[in-house]
Amino acid sequence: MASVASVTSLADEVNCPICQGSLREPVTIDCGHNFCLGCLTRYCEIPGPDPEEPPICPLCKEPFRTGSFRPNWQLASVVENIERLKLVSRPGSEEEDTCHEHREKIYFFCEDDEMQLCVVCREAWEHRAHTVRFLEDAAVPYREQIQKCLECLRKEREEIQEIQSRESQRIQVLLTQVATKRQKVISEFAYLSQFLEEQQSILLAQLDRLDGDILKQRDEFDVLVTGEICRFSSLITELEEKNERPARELLTDIRSTLIRCETRKCRKPEAVSPELGLRIRDFPQQALPLQREMKMFLEKLCFELDYEPAHISLDPQTSHPKLLVSENHQQVRFSYKWQNTPDSPQRFDRATCVLAQHGFTRGRHTWVIVRVSQDLGHYSLFSPPSPPCMEVAV
Numbered sequence: 136m137a138s139v140a141s142v143t144s145l146a147d148e149v150n151c152p153i154c155q156g157s158l159r160e161p162v163t164i165d166c167g168h169n170f171c172l173g174c175l176t177r178y179c180e181i182p183g184p185d186p187e188e189p190p191i192c193p194l195c196k197e198p199f200r201t202g203s204f205r206p207n208w209q210l211a212s213v214v215e216n217i218e219r220l221k222l223v224s225r226p227g228s229e230e231e232d233t234c235h236e237h238r239e240k241i242y243f244f245c246e247d248d249e250m251q252l253c254v255v256c257r258e259a260w261e262h263r264a265h266t267v268r269f270l271e272d273a274a275v276p277y278r279e280q281i282q283k284c285l286e287c288l289r290k291e292r293e294e295i296q297e298i299q300s301r302e303s304q305r306i307q308v309l310l311t312q313v314a315t316k317r318q319k320v321i322s323e324f325a326y327l328s329q330f331l332e333e334q335q336s337i338l339l340a341q342l343d344r345l346d347g348d349i350l351k352q353r354d355e356f357d358v359l360v361t362g363e364i365c366r367f368s369s370l371i372t373e374l375e376e377k378n379e380r381p382a383r384e385l386l387t388d389i390r391s392t393l394i395r396c397e398t399r400k401c402r403k404p405e406a407v408s409p410e411l412g413l414r415i416r417d418f419p420q421q422a423l424p425l426q427r428e429m430k431m432f433l434e435k436l437c438f439e440l441d442y443e444p445a446h447i448s449l450d451p452q453t454s455h456p457k458l459l460v461s462e463n464h465q466q467v468r469f470s471y472k473w474q475n476t477p478d479s480p481q482r483f484d485r486a487t488c489v490l491a492q493h494g495f496t497r498g499r500h501t502w503v504i505v506r507v508s509q510d511l512g513h514y515s516l517f518s519p520p521s522p523p524c525m526e527v528a529v
Contacts, residue, residue: 161207165199244273356406447491454489
């Protein structure tokens with residue numbers, strides 16, 4: 136077999152000078168050079184500087200006649216043999232419809248060995264007892280199988296696309312619900328903040344008024360007490376001086392002096408009036424509405440934060456025959472076809488329903504509402520903005 140290098144060297148010798156490819160329908164012109172018939176024809180159609188002058192050879196520049204092309208059949212045979220050698224000498228480059236062993240065209244297919252055969256292979260001893268058919272006849276049942284597989288795959292792809300569309304819608308619903316809850320939290324806390332600010336302003340204003348009333352009564356008390364102290368100090372000073380005087384001076388107007396001291400009533404003023412004391416004592420009652428609002432808000436907030444859906448597992452023994460319960464018993468699908476399910480007293484036969492395997496006996500439980508949609512023969516889940524809650528006490 137010729138080497139790759141030698142075949143490549145021969146191929147270079149039979150290349151067309153115009154297209155640089157292997158000669159196709161080689162023709163020889165007057166100067167003896169060879170070209171592809173198509174390449175030379177297109178070359179002659181290009182107008183030269185002088186339309187009256189004959190075209191010149193692309194290699195030697197000698198003029199030649201356009202009607203003097205001579206087919207070179209011997210060179211065409213050489214080119215064909217070189218092309219065949221190139222295919223044989225290059226690994227993996229044999230023609231696909233040619234037998235590798237006998238270099239014959241493949242016409243048959245052995246169904247037992249799943250091999251493509253030429254005429255020589257067909258007559259070989261190892262294939263004589265096998266089922267051998269023409270390629271097109273053998274391909275017919277496989278084409279049918281491929282068509283069935285394509286139909287199944289396309290159907291499954293459509294189901295997956297439907298699931299994708301349904302789940303995308305569900306995800307969008309959930310995202311909308313999350314955005315709604317976020318806005319609700321923001322508005323609730325904004326309302327609470329505004330309410331607290333208003334209540335704070337009201338309570339501080341009331342405290343400021345109480346503070347002002349206390350200071351006012353303190354000033355009035357200080358003025359009254361100071362006057363009383365001054366009057367008592369004046370009487371004490373007068374009596375002390377009277378007591379230090381001689382008897383004659385002491386006895387002068389002594390009775391009127393004693394009467395004045397004895398009949399002097401002591402005024403005992405109060406720093407804070409009883410009414411103001413009651414106002415201060417009853418002030419915490421003013422905060423009761425605030426306390427109630429805060430209690431309700433905290434209870435609602437704790438409930439929302441403590442929300443966790445109950446894990447409900449469906450009981451296939453109770454499902455209606457048109458309901459398909461998933462293997463994990465967490466989802467259910469509607470089917471228009473009546474399923475062949477075992478008969479049991481617990482199974483629904485009229486209402487399209489299914490029960491959970493376990494119920495609730497105590498505690499607080501929340502769950503997600505299930506909304507049924509039979510548009511595409513399936514059930515879709517729906518999460519409400521505020522999940523329902525049930526309290527069971529035993």
